[in-house]
Amino acid sequence: MSRLSKNNENFFERVCEVTRLVPYGRVTTYGAIARYLGAFRSARMVGWALNSSTHLDEWVPAHRVVNRNGLLTGKNHFPGSNTMQQLLESEGIRVEDNAVVDFERHFWDPNVELGASKTWQMTE
DNA sequence: ACCATGACGTTTC
DNA sequence: CGAAACGCCATGG
Numbered sequence: 001m002s003r004l005s006k007n008n009e010n011f012f013e014r015v016c017e018v019t020r021l022v023p024y025g026r027v028t029t030y031g032a033i034a035r036y037l038g039a040f041r042s043a044r045m046v047g048w049a050l051n052s053s054t055h056l057d058e059w060v061p062a063h064r065v066v067n068r069n070g071l072l073t074g075k076n077h078f079p080g081s082n083t084m085q086q087l088l089e090s091e092g093i094r095v096e097d098n099a100v101v102d103f104e105r106h107f108w109d110p111n112v113e114l115g116a117s118k119t120w121q122m123t124e
Numbered sequence: 125a126c127c128a129t130g131a132c133g134t135t136t137c
Numbered sequence: 138c139g140a141a142a143c144g145c146c147a148t149g150g
Contacts, residue, residue, distance in 0.1 A: 008147075030132055040133090041145050047131035048147065054131095067132060074131030084131095 011037060015049035016056070018110050022064045025091045026108035027100055029068050036110040051077060063087040070103030 014037050022028050030046040039045065046065070053060045054077070063084040067073045075084035075098060085095045094101035 034132085039146085042147085043132040043145085044130065045132090045146060049131095051131060062131080065131075068134095072131090077131055 011039065011042075011045065012049045012052065015046055016053050016058070016060050019050065019053070019060050019062060019065055020058075021110065021114070022061055022108055025093060025106065027064045027066055027070075027088070027093065027103070027106045028108045028110065029066060031068055032109045032111060033065070036114070047074065050074070054078075061087075064091075064108075066100055066103075070100040072098045072100070 015033060018033050018036060019028075030043040031040065033046045034040050034043040037046075050060065050062045050065060051074075054062060062074065063072075063078065065074070072084050072088070072095065075082060078084045085098070088095050088100065093106055100106060
């Protein structure tokens with residue numbers, strides 16, 4: 001956290017908040033969170049924020065956040081060897097080869113679930 | 125101030 | 138359909 005601009009702090013906090021809102025047994029993607037925060041182009045920053053959140057005292061279900069392919073790309077950053085996978089499996093999510101099985105079924109999009117889809121036509 | 129890196133995503137070959 | 142390159146934005150050296 002050192003020298004984080006106000007804007008960054010806001011972004012960081014929102015990322016943690018949204019991640020905490022992910023229901024039990026569900027997963028979301030970095031892109032979905034980024035889009036929900038209005039920074040679709042900064043999907044990488046979501047991972048950056050979550051990475052920083054790991055050292056926070058507040059528990060953040062970062063294991064429920066995967067990349068667009070449903071791959072547990074961040075599992076390498078969790079303590080232990082496959083903590084992320086174990087956490088997901090303990091929630092009823094089946095993981096195979098570092099990828100979430102039936103990813104679409106477990107996918108939880110904040111833009112849809114939170115009903116903030118008013119910013120849909122932002123593409124054009 | 126510049127270059128290299130990263131828990132991503134999309135486009136191009 | 139699979140791999141590579143590019144783009145984004147912030148951090149670290």
